[in-house]
Amino acid sequence: MLSQFSLVFIFLSMASVLAVLILPRFRWVIYALAIQYLAAFFLSTQTLSLGLALIKLLIGWMITALFASISTTIEKKWNSESVLSGIILRVTVMIGLWIVLYIAAPAMKSWLPVPLYLLMGGLFLLSGGIIQFGLSNQVMRVCIGLLTFMSGFEVIYASLEPSVMVSGLLALVNIGIGLVGILLTMRMGPDSEVVE
Amino acid sequence: MSAPLIWIGLPILSGFILWFFRGFQRKMVVAGFLLCALFALLALLLPLENVLQIGGGVRIESTMSILGRTFVLSETEKPILVLLYGFGTLWLFGLLIVPKAFQMAPYILEILGLLTASLAVRPFLYAALIIEAAMLISIPMFVTTRMKSTRGLMRFLIFLTMAIPFMLLAGWAANIAEANPASSIFLNRAAIFLALGFSFLLGVFPLFTWMPMVSEESNPYVSGFILTVLSVVVLFLGVQFLDTYGWLRTLFLLPPVFRLVGGLMVAIGGALAGFDRRIARLPAYITVMQNGLAIIAISLKGAAPLTLFAGLFIPRLVITIYLCMALAILSDRSQIEKGSFFSHPFTSGAILISIFSFAGIPLLAGFPPFLILLERLGEQSAFTFPLIAIGYLGLLAAGIRHFISMIQKTELQENHRETNFTRAKFIISGLVCFLMGLLPGKIITIAETLIKAFHNWQ
Numbered sequence: 305m306l307s308q309f310s311l312v313f314i315f316l317s318m319a320s321v322l323a324v325l326i327l328p329r330f331r332w333v334i335y336a337l338a339i340q341y342l343a344a345f346f347l348s349t350q351t352l353s354l355g356l357a358l359i360k361l362l363i364g365w366m367i368t369a370l371f372a373s374i375s376t377t378i379e380k381k382w383n384s385e386s387v388l389s390g391i392i393l394r395v396t397v398m399i400g401l402w403i404v405l406y407i408a409a410p411a412m413k414s415w416l417p418v419p420l421y422l423l424m425g426g427l428f429l430l431s432g433g434i435i436q437f438g439l440s441n442q443v444m445r446v447c448i449g450l451l452t453f454m455s456g457f458e459v460i461y462a463s464l465e466p467s468v469m470v471s472g473l474l475a476l477v478n479i480g481i482g483l484v485g486i487l488l489t490m491r492m493g494p495d496s497e498v499v500e
Numbered sequence: 501m502s503a504p505l506i507w508i509g510l511p512i513l514s515g516f517i518l519w520f521f522r523g524f525q526r527k528m529v530v531a532g533f534l535l536c537a538l539f540a541l542l543a544l545l546l547p548l549e550n551v552l553q554i555g556g557g558v559r560i561e562s563t564m565s566i567l568g569r570t571f572v573l574s575e576t577e578k579p580i581l582v583l584l585y586g587f588g589t590l591w592l593f594g595l596l597i598v599p600k601a602f603q604m605a606p607y608i609l610e611i612l613g614l615l616t617a618s619l620a621v622r623p624f625l626y627a628a629l630i631i632e633a634a635m636l637i638s639i640p641m642f643v644t645t646r647m648k649s650t651r652g653l654m655r656f657l658i659f660l661t662m663a664i665p666f667m668l669l670a671g672w673a674a675n676i677a678e679a680n681p682a683s684s685i686f687l688n689r690a691a692i693f694l695a696l697g698f699s700f701l702l703g704v705f706p707l708f709t710w711m712p713m714v715s716e717e718s719n720p721y722v723s724g725f726i727l728t729v730l731s732v733v734v735l736f737l738g739v740q741f742l743d744t745y746g747w748l749r750t751l752f753l754l755p756p757v758f759r760l761v762g763g764l765m766v767a768i769g770g771a772l773a774g775f776d777r778r779i780a781r782l783p784a785y786i787t788v789m790q791n792g793l794a795i796i797a798i799s800l801k802g803a804a805p806l807t808l809f810a811g812l813f814i815p816r817l818v819i820t821i822y823l824c825m826a827l828a829i830l831s832d833r834s835q836i837e838k839g840s841f842f843s844h845p846f847t848s849g850a851i852l853i854s855i856f857s858f859a860g861i862p863l864l865a866g867f868p869p870f871l872i873l874l875e876r877l878g879e880q881s882a883f884t885f886p887l888i889a890i891g892y893l894g895l896l897a898a899g900i901r902h903f904i905s906m907i908q909k910t911e912l913q914e915n916h917r918e919t920n921f922t923r924a925k926f927i928i929s930g931l932v933c934f935l936m937g938l939l940p941g942k943i944i945t946i947a948e949t950l951i952k953a954f955h956n957w958q
Contacts, residue, residue: 416669
């Protein structure tokens with residue numbers, strides 16, 4: 305039943321990735337991240353048990369809530385990367401990459417025996433993560449990029465190996481990345497400039 | 501009682517408890533040192549799977565199950581534990597003269613526990629996740645020891661996280677390949693995924709850019725520990741993977757690819773060391789070179805390539821401690837090495853000895869395994885020689901450049917001087933460095949013990 309709506313979830317994940325890339329307010333980005341985890345949850349339920357997928361969603365939302373708790377610290381610096389030229393660059397690169405992935409996905413399917421819509425959903429998220437951490441030096445942008453990357457990979461990997469232990473360890477890694485982001489933001493400042 | 505509980509559970513727990521004693525820094529370091537020494541001693545002395553006559557008789561099992569997965573530390577893996585915890589002990593002992601890095605003591609125990617878990621976990625595919633967890637734990641260690649910037653750290657985190665998908669996919673493909681050995685498709689896929697995963701973890705060219713950045717931005721004693729311990733564990737893990745999946749070793753492309761990649765790492769690491777004026781980046785370039793040499797050693801055929809692989813580690817671990825300790829002391833100066841010979845003669849001497857030792861100068865610790873490697877390589881692959889020559893010439897040039905900088909007069913006012921304890925420590929370390937160069941037989945004997953864990957390969 306849910307697989308019929310897969311296209312909706314894929315578009316939802318793409319929209320949330322784009323929103324994280326371009327939105328000028330960190331508070332809005334947090335909402336986009338929460339929606340992204342929701343989209344990843346619906347995609348994961350096609351292969352994982354509902355309980356396991358739900359745990360992934362809760363972990364994601366937990367990290368989102370943690371980020372929300374320090375949003376005032378990040379808000380100022382977040383705006384500095386929201387100039388128009390930067391936004392145009394990020395969106396162009398992102399859409400270009402998605403077009404390439406859309407064309408390459410059937411070939412990739414022969415490497416990874418995963419349903420095509422899951423593979424595409426996962427790859428779109430994964431590539432969104434790479435663009436996020438590849439085009440910024442800000443600690444929080446890098447951490448959100450890594451989390452997006454991991455959630456894309458989890459969508460793909462869940463249909464290859466729906467193991468509880470791997471899911472648990474991946475959840476731990478996700479929490480770790482979130483906590484590291486918060487720690488570095490609080491101790492070193494929101495951007496990664498030299499702090500003496 | 502089980503071996504994984506002793507060498508995985510207890511170090512993590514003791515590190516966690518030590519963390520609460522951050523207010524008593526020197527005592528915390530001493531306690532960490534004693535605990536780490538205890539774990540190394542236990543690995544040396546405690547027999548596994550035999551009944552010990554303590555109390556009513558205790559038997560230490562080699563396996564432990566958690567959530568249906570097993571952690572295995574058998575008798576053959578004990579030498580690797582001795583190496584890891586021995587290295588941790590020496591590192592914690594060195595910490596006593598690097599007050600700015602005192603905070604890293606509890607993290608060392610936790611990281612060693614987790615990295616041991618990555619070597620012990622079955623099936624192998626969980627190792628990448630455990631390594632990532634260990635490295636995530638290491639990040640507060642960088643932050644609490646006054647890191648200057650987070651650029652390198654972020655890149656470190658990115659590269660390490662990017663390794664996870666490839667390692668997990670490699671484990672998945674390898675399991676399918678084992679179940680269906682007639683099909684070569686999954687064999688090749690497993691090999692490709694594995695190569696990509698290890699490239700990210702080991703900093704294979706061009707994925708090593710985080711190493712010099714982290715070295716420069718953080719305390720050399722902290723970054724040196726992470727660079728070394730991560731490389732050593734990942735290399736052991738790679739060999740363990742090759743040992744478990746025998747078909748991977750027989751892939752005809754493997755030896756030439758390993759030699760090319762290893763040779764490139766040696767050449768580029770050495771060349772960058774030669775051209776870069778910043779001495780703080782040196783441990784990173786040396787790590788790249790040493791990882792390259794280890795990869796070349798694995799590629800060799802015939803007489804025990806694993807012995808040589810393990811033989812390269814022993815001097816490497818000792819000299820790295822020596823180098824990072826000296827760099828951490830000099831990093832307190834406003835210009836790290838300029839004119840340091842006049843204010844810190846023993847520390848500066850230690851840096852030069854370690855550079856020249858890594859550069860394979862005769863009579864120093866790095867020479868014997870380097871000579872054996874060159875001999876074996878000469879018989880099997882001459883094309884790797886120019887790459888190694890470039891790397892070693894670069895490192896020699898770096899040594900000479902830093903020596904010249906150290907003996908230059910400077911107008912700087914020196915606030916810090918070497919203490920007698922520091923001097924004694926460097927004299928002893930220097931002697932150890934010479935002794936290792938003079939007694940290569942001992943290194944080979946230890947190396948042969950270390951590789952007992954990889955019994956399928958021998």
